[in-house]
Amino acid sequence: MSQDRIFTRTAVDTTTAARTGFIDLPHGRVRTPVFMPVGTNATVKAASKETLEEIGFEIILANTYHLYLRPGHELIAKAGGLHGFTRWKGNFLTDSGGFQVFSLAPFRKITDEGVKFRSHIDGSEHFLSPEKAVDVQMALKSDVLMQLDVCTEYGVSEKEASSASRLTTEWARKSKDRWLSARGDFRGSLFGIVQGNFSRNLRTQSAQEISSFDFPGIAIGGLSVGEPFEVFCEYLEFTSSLLPEDKPRYVMGIGTPEYILEAVAAGIDMFDCVFPTRTARNGLLFTAHGPITIKNAKYVEDFSPLDSGCGCRVCREYSRSYLRHLFKEKEILYAMLATYHNLAFLHDLILKIRYSIDCGEFDRFRKDFLAAYHSRTE
Ligand SMILES: [Zn+2]
Structure with a gap:
């Protein structure tokens, strides 16, 4: 059939x-x-x-x-x-x-x-x-x-x-x-x-x-x-x-x-x-250099984007400092922005994976991605 x-x-x-x-x-x-x-x-x-x-x-x-x-x-x-x-x-x-x-x-x-x-x-x-x-x-x-x-x-x-x-x-x-x-x-x-x-x-x-x-x-x-x-x-x-x-x-x-x-x-x-959306709400955000815990004190005065390599709306318009503030105040907007970024990050990863397979470069892409992803120690 x-x-x-x-x-x-x-x-x-x-x-x-x-x-x-x-x-x-x-x-x-x-x-x-x-x-x-x-x-x-x-x-x-x-x-x-x-x-x-x-x-x-x-x-x-x-x-x-x-x-x-x-x-x-x-x-x-x-x-x-x-x-x-x-x-x-x-x-x-x-x-x-x-x-x-x-x-x-x-x-x-x-x-x-x-x-x-x-x-x-x-x-x-x-x-x-x-x-x-x-x-x-x-x-x-x-x-x-x-x-x-x-x-x-x-x-x-x-x-x-x-x-x-x-x-x-x-x-x-x-x-x-x-x-x-x-x-x-x-x-x-x-x-x-x-x-x-x-x-x-x-x-x-x-x-x-x-x-x-x-x-x-x-x-x-x-x-x-x-x-x-x-x-x-x-x-x-x-x-x-x-x-x-x-x-x-x-x-x-x-x-x-x-x-x-x-x-x-x-x-x-x-x-x-449910991991990307659930952990987003709990304060864990993906970046190309590994996940970050947004509530950490080191982000209080960090006015840089969540992930400067991510082209998503949240990374273009909001800072780590502001996201941390929204998280600490339990603002509904925090859950929306965090969810947006984590989903956009994974979707972008999938697009890169597809492209690398189509080009015959998947194995190299995987190694490079993981080397960067595991480079942060928080
Ligand atoms: Zn983003």
């Missing part, structure tokens, strides 16, 4: 697995590699949709668990889905809700059919099945939907990892059946998720099984769950190498320059994380 071929590669690096390309989605073309800001409650905190458009984002995330509980997917469906509700013109990727059920719900019980849980807001009981996760995301009119999966932490037993991986495959089949039978003229793409924890055998088996369902795209789940950076890199590269080359590859929870560069080198096309 040609409508499910959504990814086109445009360049492949010679020394790493990095690649550039684009994904055609209902709300426009998304150039890759791509970093997607997280809009948990159908809004990226402290950033309006106009801000996201201005920076140049083509796709953002929304969290199904939160929107299902409040305001409820039926209400969003009445508004015409996420796009009608928020008026964001670009694409939305929604998660299945599973990750938040596992990390936020005060109670949950997994069966073969799905997961029963209590809301962290009011304690009400809910049941999320693979089919329902698809139904809710279709009601949201998401552009990229994720299957419900079972994620395991670093250090669980092989038995637990194996059982989670088996269930994830079973739920992949049910999710795809539901998506195919219910979609009609709905054009959102469903992605499968590879699990398998930190076992090469399980990862291989899961990658084969999930690939066999021929989803439009595939995510690598169960990484960045508390493992050391070296272990993350090893399993990311290994799992990525097992996936078909003609489908977009997505890794959840990646949002620092170091992790992004590693993911790109492993051949990953899409990643998202």
Whole structure:
């Protein structure tokens, strides 16, 4: 089915697995590699949709668990889905809700059919099945939907990892059946998720099984769950190498320059994380010479730009001293400016990464960027 071929590669690096390309989605073309800001409650905190458009984002995330509980997917469906509700013109990727059920719900019980849980807001009981996760995301009119999966932490037993991986495959089949039978003229793409924890055998088996369902795209789940950076890199590269080359590859929870560069080198096309926006609000700001903690006393009389090499609106117009003052006074403007810069910085990094891959210079760019990024000691 040609409508499910959504990814086109445009360049492949010679020394790493990095690649550039684009994904055609209902709300426009998304150039890759791509970093997607997280809009948990159908809004990226402290950033309006106009801000996201201005920076140049083509796709953002929304969290199904939160929107299902409040305001409820039926209400969003009445508004015409996420796009009608928020008026964001670009694409939305929604998660299945599973990750938040596992990390936020005060109670949950997994069966073969799905997961029963209590809301962290009011304690009400809910049941999320693979089919329902698809139904809710279709009601949201998401552009990229994720299957419900079972994620395991670093250090669980092989038995637990194996059982989670088996269930994830079973739920992949049910999710795809539901998506195919219910979609009609709905054009959102469903992605499968590879699990398998930190076992090469399980990862291989899961990658084969999930690939066999021929989803439009595939995510690598169960990484960045508390493992050391070296272990993350090893399993990311290994799992990525097992996936078909003609489908977009997505890794959840990646949002620092170091992790992004590693993911790109492993051949990953899409990643998202709350890190850049959350840490911005907490006072950590990216610069080409490493992150700075804006509350530090050394910035009291520093009237220079946040990052003189960054061309963003905040760096052109505001000083470190002023940003520090806004932070100390807990001004709302601080959160807006800090979020703007951190997102613009990462978006700019992505543009440079794409350019370096297209020129065959990615490995050198990565080394140069990291040498500068690690040069500051604060
Ligand atoms: Zn900036």
